[in-house]
Amino acid sequence: MDYDQGEQQLKNIIQKSSNILQDVVDYLCDKFDCYNWVGIYIIGDKDLVLGPWKGPNATEHTRIPIGKGVCGSAAATGKTEVVDDVHSDSRYLACFVTTKSEIVVPIKKQGKIIGEIDIDSDKRNAFTNEDKIFLEKVADMLSEHI
Numbered sequence: 196m197d198y199d200q201g202e203q204q205l206k207n208i209i210q211k212s213s214n215i216l217q218d219v220v221d222y223l224c225d226k227f228d229c230y231n232w233v234g235i236y237i238i239g240d241k242d243l244v245l246g247p248w249k250g251p252n253a254t255e256h257t258r259i260p261i262g263k264g265v266c267g268s269a270a271a272t273g274k275t276e277v278v279d280d281v282h283s284d285s286r287y288l289a290c291f292v293t294t295k296s297e298i299v300v301p302i303k304k305q306g307k308i309i310g311e312i313d314i315d316s317d318k319r320n321a322f323t324n325e326d327k328i329f330l331e332k333v334a335d336m337l338s339e340h341i
């Protein structure tokens with residue numbers, strides 16, 4: 196999938212959908228080969244709470260304390276986390292035996308972190324700088340819809 200085309204199609208989905216978060220998650224998971232599990236976590240009082248997701252299996256990590264795991268780190272710093280090899284990152288909270296790399300992109304509203312996009316890939320080094328730029332744009336698009 197071409198990133199510019201993906202951005203355009205996601206804009207259309209966001210304009211028309213009555214279930215925006217789920218439709219965006221489904222689109223990312225269906226159209227990008229390396230995006231094997233896609234979920235959106237929403238910031239709660241002390242932890243991240245799993246919202247819509249799509250992938251072959253459910254995760255046991257439906258609540259993650261801020262500061263824990265790759266997801267909690269991104270929530271604490273507000274910075275995108277790209278983990279090329281999850282097994283060499285001591286923060287990693289394992290969900291699926293097939294996962295080899297992960298990206299977590301914070302969603303912000305007026306500078307405040309309100310959620311994040313979490314994507315697991317079965318391929319090592321799956322997430323390039325283009326993925327990072329693309330997904331940060333997607334996070335911006337979602338900021339008004341959380």
Ligand code: SME
Pocket residue numbers: 234254256259263264265266267286287288289290297313315
């Ligand atoms: N691996 C994540 C936990 C969430 S699952 O990937 C869906 C982490 O280390 O925070």
